[in-house]
Amino acid sequence: MTELSQQQQTEFEAAAFRTLVEHLRKRSDVQNIDLMNLAGFCRNCLSNWYKDAADAAGVGLSKEEAREIIYGMPYEEWRAKHQNEASETQKAAFETNKPAH
Template sequence: MSDTILTDAAAATAFRRLVAHLQHRTDVQNIDLMGAAGFCRNCLADWVAEADGAMDRDTAREVIHGMPFAQWKNQHQGDATPEQIARMKESVAKNADSH
């Protein structure tokens, strides 16, 4: 499918909905997102910073998390289990072909 089918307005609306959804679902750990989809909130923030060109990584993470990353991590992120880390590594390895 061509990117030209998706308008910038539709992409922006869907992106804002994704960000709101991720901010609401604090029960879903970044490590679990990495294990299932090969990306997480931090990845999304990095993509935003790269796309913006002028936004630094910390600002982008605050945009995506809805608060400073250190605060989000303190409130919502637990320690990763060995199983979560293994799933993440397996999932991230699949990303090599997507970029």
Template sequence: MDTNSGDPLDALDDAVAAAAFRRLVRHLRHRHDAQNIELMGLAGFCRNCLADWIRDAGYPGDKGAARELIHGMPMEEWKAKYQSPATDEQIARMDASIAKNRAD
């Protein structure tokens, strides 16, 4: 982490940041109605991105373990219970949103 960036976020205490992250993950676990495809289309990230980010930050588990940690259950179980098929419109919105991520 670059602590010389001048971004006040870098001065945020790690315990506070961790508590906020856990609250976000628990909120997403509760809000199954917020589909990953919709999160991607609106914000350019989803539960699976959070799983990738914790691995990038040093989580020792593999992709499946990271997704299970974020989803609160194995990914295949979560998909079977909560994931709806994506529409062409949702996929197009996701693609446009992901393109904005690369522009940063």
């Protein structure tokens, strides 16, 4: 395995994260509940983890600011444009599989 410096590892992780966020922005057809049911996390989880990292670094980032970073727009605007009402099947699957984080 190639030995990476800490700086390289951080840069590559950041690049992968940016690619994931951009992919999720482009795939607004994929609902958060679907992500939660299949992968155990969603865009909101990513924004919470982003905020947690900012908090740990002593940076005062609000929940709304973190969500805007992940969604690429204010959360309420994204919801109005892209979020659909979850089906009963989706809701039932979420209740069965919801992660503890």
